[in-house]
Amino acid sequence: MNTYGSEYLDFASAAKALAAQGFNRLDIECVLDLTGPYIEGDVPLWRADRIERLAARAYWLGRTQVTASIPAAA
Secondary structure, three states, X not given: OEEOOEEEEEHHHHHHHHHHOOOOHHHHHHHXXXXXXXXXXXXXXXXXXXXXXXXXXXXXXXXHHHHHHHHHHO
């Protein structure tokens, strides 16, 4: 999905992409809470660029690692 020039991920896709980068369940919950979902119908969706921006701040990752992997998960 592409709205306002950004790719959107559903919960499962976002969680899977973050888990692949080493985020645990609580980390994933925190990132998704802080990036806040966009609701389309009854389905919460998260902007991939916002997830990337916040996730890149994890001490064990560099910005290029997150940016390269999140869109591929969608």
